[in-house]
Amino acid sequence: MSRPILARDRAALRDALEPGPRLVVMTMGALHQGHxxxxxxxxxxxxxxxGQVVVTIFVNxxxxxxxxxxDTYPRALEADLxxxxxxxxxxxxxxxxxxxxxxxxPQTVIxxxxxxxxxxxxxxxxxxxxxxxxxxxxxxxxxxxxxVFGQKDAQQLAVIRQMVADLDLxxxxxxxxxxxxxxxxxxxxxxxxxxxxxxxxxxxxxxxxEAGGRAAAAGAGADEVRRAARRALGRGPEPAFPDYLExxxxxxxxxxxxxxxxxxxxxxxxxxxxxxxxDNAEVALGA
Numbered sequence: 134m135s136r137p138i139l140a141r142d143r144a145a146l147r148d149a150l151e152p153g154p155r156l157v158v159m160t161m162g163a164l165h166q167g168h169x170x171x172x173x174x175x176x177x178x179x180x181x182x183x184g185q186v187v188v189t190i191f192v193n194x195x196x197x198x199x200x201x202x203x204d205t206y207p208r209a210l211e212a213d214l215x216x217x218x219x220x221x222x223x224x225x226x227x228x229x230x231x232x233x234x235x236x237x238x239p240q241t242v243i244x245x246x247x248x249x250x251x252x253x254x255x256x257x258x259x260x261x262x263x264x265x266x267x268x269x270x271x272x273x274x275x276x277x278x279x280x281v282f283g284q285k286d287a288q289q290l291a292v293i294r295q296m297v298a299d300l301d302l303x304x305x306x307x308x309x310x311x312x313x314x315x316x317x318x319x320x321x322x323x324x325x326x327x328x329x330x331x332x333x334x335x336x337x338x339x340x341x342x343e344a345g346g347r348a349a350a351a352g353a354g355a356d357e358v359r360r361a362a363r364r365a366l367g368r369g370p371e372p373a374f375p376d377y378l379e380x381x382x383x384x385x386x387x388x389x390x391x392x393x394x395x396x397x398x399x400x401x402x403x404x405x406x407x408x409x410x411x412d413n414a415e416v417a418l419g420a
Contacts, residue, residue, distance in 0.1 A: 137188070137222040139214060142232040143274060149224040154184035154278035157304075159271055162190040162227075163207035163322035164216050167312040171281045174309045176221045178279060188217060189271045190227040195234075195242070195263025202407075207322055226275060233270065242266045245292045251386055252400065253288045253411065256376055261292045268293055269302075277304040285311040285319050287398055287413040288386060311413075317343070319412045326408040335410055337373035338403040341366040342414045345380070345399045349416035355380050356391040358416065362399060376402040376409075383415065394419030 140146040156175035160168050175186045190213060197203035210227055217225065242262045245254070249261035272280055282290050294306050312320045317339040318332070327335055345362030353361065359380050366373040378401040381388055389397050400413040 136214060136218045138224040140224060140226045141229060143228070146224070146226050146228075146274060149226075150187075150276065151185055151223075154182050155275050156182075156184060156186050157272065157275045157277040157280045158186070158188045158222075159268060159280060159282065160188060160190055161192045161206065161322065162213050163209055163325075164213045165312075165320050165322065167283055167285065167320035169216075169220065170312050171283060171309050172217070172220050172222060174307060175279075175281050178281075178307065179221070182278070184278065185223040186221055187224045187226060187275050187277075188222050189275065190225060191233060191267065191271065193233075193263060193267040194230060195238070195266055196257075196260050197263070198257055198259065201257070202323075207325065226271070233267070239266065243269055243296060245296065248288075248295055248386055249292050252377055252379070252381075253402065256402065261289065264289055265292055265296050269296065269300075272302070272304050279305045279307050281307045281309060283311060284308050285321070285411070285413070287383070287400060291384065291386060313339070319410070321410060323408050323410065327405065331405045331408065334371060334373065335403065335405045335408070337366045337368075338375065338401050338410055338412045340368065341373075341375070341378055342399055342401055342412050346414050346416050349397075349399075349418055354391045355389050355393050355397065355418060358397075358399065358418070362401070373403055376404065380416070389418070392419075 138149045140149045156178050158171045158175050179186055192206050243265040245261040245265050254261050341362040344365035345358045348358045348361035362378055379388055380397050380399050383398040397416050397418050398413055399416055402411045
């Protein structure tokens with residue numbers, strides 16, 4: 134398989150697209166095995182429905198706050214293109230900021246509603262409006278039939294699903310399970326920021342998520358699942374104080390009450406040094 138076609142603007146993208154369905158993997162680059170899992174999911178769908186696999190790479194300024202890491206976020210386009218070679222990707226759309234937002238910051242952005250104002254949305258105001266706007270534009274430009282996202286960014290996934298439903302968009306959302314490193318840390322492009330000591334502290338987050346999952350599997354209710362997860366965060370080399378660690382309805386991200394039965398999502402966010410990490414796991418309550 135050859136190196137994918139690279140399109141840096143809309144005109145080149147139009148030239149790269151062929152008739153048939155498009156299976157689109159949206160990323161901010163600095164690709165890792167978690168992204169390659171998304172590409173493989175797109176390839177599985179392509180084997181069923183035909184068409185092209187397109188990867189987008191765009192570090193979207195709209196979803197970064199003024200004190201966040203937009204300027205230092207890892208950018209490695211040549212390495213990303215080399216890594217995608219042989220993976221069945223037909224085209225990579227890596228627009229410049231000027232191509233994506235030719236008039237500067239767009240006057241029209243997508244309001245994700247209440248779902249976009251809690252947890253990550255509360256800590257990072259405007260984040261999900263920026264993410265949803267970019268996703269909508271990228272899906273439109275690539276004429277996506279399906280777009281593939283990772284479950285690690287669970288709240289973003291819920292926002293995008295809500296956007297697709299509310300706006301009657303024609304493309305389908307495909308979710309892929311979180312890929313973890315051998316020590317349990319969810320794969321993220323930001324993991325490279327962690328020093329060895331910080332990485333040990335960061336493991337508190339998956340430890341808490343895993344402990345909550347074990348409690349749910351043992352039949353615990355919502356409140357005990359929360360307690361089990363929070364207790365586990367204090368068992369490492371130093372106590373960990375997450376931005377949040379909560380059990381929520383996967384569709385609305387409202388906390389679930391004790392007595393809830395069915396699927397729930399245990400979500401957490403932890404800042405270690407200058408690096409902010411998120412994680413989650415689906416649990417079944419009252420099974």
